[in-house]
Amino acid sequence: MPTIRILPLTLFISLIPSVAMAQDEVIVVTRQVQESRYPVAVMPFADAGRITDNLTLAGLGATAQNLPQNTTNATDIVNNLSTWRNQGFRQVVLVQTHTMPANKLAISYQLVDTTTGSVGAKQTQVSENNSTALAASYAQISDKIYQSITGKPSDLVGKIAFVEETGLPSNKTSMLKLVDMSGKNLATLDTVNGSIMTPSFSPDGRYIAYSVQSKNALPVIYVRSLDNNQVQMVTPFWGHNLAPSFSPDGGSLIFSGSHEANNPNIYRLNLAANSLEKLTSLSGAENSPSYLPDGTGFVYTADHGTRSQSLQKYDFATGKSTQLVARGSNPRVSADGSKIIYTAAGRIIIVNQQGKTLQSFAVAGTETAASFSPSGSRIVYAVNQGNQSQLMIRSLSNNAVQTLPTTGVVRDPVWSK
Known part of the structure; x- marks a missing residue:
């Protein structure tokens, strides 16, 4: 468990959520709220x-x-x-x-x-x-x-998507879930016998893209409407199709695909035209792309044929990549584009677009990714330690922590803009 700073007012609330799409378990929210x-x-x-x-x-x-x-x-x-x-x-x-x-x-x-x-x-x-x-x-x-x-937006209207896994690794069930900041209105969007990975919201928050790897199959990417729950598989390509990220206009996805020579590269898929464009071709594997909000490029990871991932920034105008950070994984960009969050060696690290560290703190247990809130003033991340798994919301201004416990292993939380 991370160190929790206890602030003047502590509230313990048990909530039975009102669920629009599926009935779920009771979720308990612990809040530490700073004096206003x-x-x-x-x-x-x-x-x-x-x-x-x-x-x-x-x-x-x-x-x-x-x-x-x-x-x-x-x-x-x-x-x-x-x-x-x-x-x-x-x-x-x-x-x-x-x-x-x-x-x-x-x-x-x-x-x-x-x-x-x-x-x-x-x-x-x-x-x-x-x-x-x-x-x-x-x-x-x-x-x-x-x-x-x-004079600033809150994070009250955004939604948090996350993956919750139960069962043995060889026969697990994965659920894609949606919850609001308060822990209320918990809903299950999808359930598979296998893995759900790396969900990502469209800029308007109306769609969510994610990878599904059913048992004995390779992962493919689905796009689901949150308005009517309709879902479409958009990557019928052999190989691994992972880590989708919507373009700022919502018309394209970038993702990591390995259908060429089994080597993961970053591709751009035009959703309307169903056309595919290869963007990176470095030696080794390129993964975890995340669009910049202004549409000028994206950040991603590259291992250059080693087991050490570095953070790269791709520029659409030049078609070239530059290294931001020597070691890190799972980058995500804030809604205003000013900050990038990633994980490395048991720490969550926030840098600016030039790779300069702004904040860094240790996280106990294992975590797969972290995501900024819509305002950029909070982050959400998963902590898995022993038999305990939790979603953590942390204020970046005062380190106040809100904990949303879950019943399974939690992965890949992401906050809608």
Whole structure:
């Protein structure tokens, strides 16, 4: 287990997730939450707990309890600003809901700044009136509130995909699972007798590509729609087809393929035209490509015929690669393209695009990959030590850790943008 820094507020929550695609086990979330710089009051209403939980998870101290007023009128707050400030609240969130035809719910909200007395414009979001849709809507609303207060996006609307394995290595079952940052809404997307590897989201978060190696077969890549759960196999090529990564426009995949002379190279597959282009041809194996968000190139690993992998950066304009790091594996790029995360010798390391180390920390046990959150302020990674396997979410600003235990061996977590 990695060292966990215990912060002022510790919450232990047992959650029975609402699952859209498949019913799954209870997932237990342990959160260490830093004391907030932005104390937020959410005026009580039926679903106030959804917003307070979301904002607290995102890093803001939010509550709907023991407030100095109970009102839906922003003017009442403005006329009593000193009372709110004296109790430590810097922002007050007012929310109203009303039902609409066709089983929909309109959710209106606005912010009052107790320091300046300014009142934000009222915003309204319409949601399907069911648990899954409301959870997504309140996450989106909470994200907008977070952005209004901090000026930065939160990680509340992204999803985390990961692989969970059970059984013996010779006869294992692999499941591709999806969960949100809170550990709620756990769903199983696919189950195979064999291996699922290296899932990757499309830039819009609507599709997920991943490799499947069924028993006694070679791995192929599938693309699955998260809108309707339809799936298509896109690499009918002999050999190993691994580590897909979507282009910024979602129209292409790069991946590692070994169908030429059994030598893994990086290929680009145009999904609409079904055309294939070979991009690298170094000696040895090239693996784990990850697109740069601006589309100018990608990072990947190359072993040059040895067992030591280096991190390389490929430039589409020149068709050439340059070495970033002498030793490392499983690189992933942040959503803004400014940082690259990889693993090496039991450490998770973050570098800039020039390969300069920005952060590095040891991880106990074995891990296969790490991934940035949409905001780039957190990472998710897997820890497997003995009989314990966990998903870890770590804040890069204060090392606060959120733990999502699982029932099997966890691999290849990735966070949607």
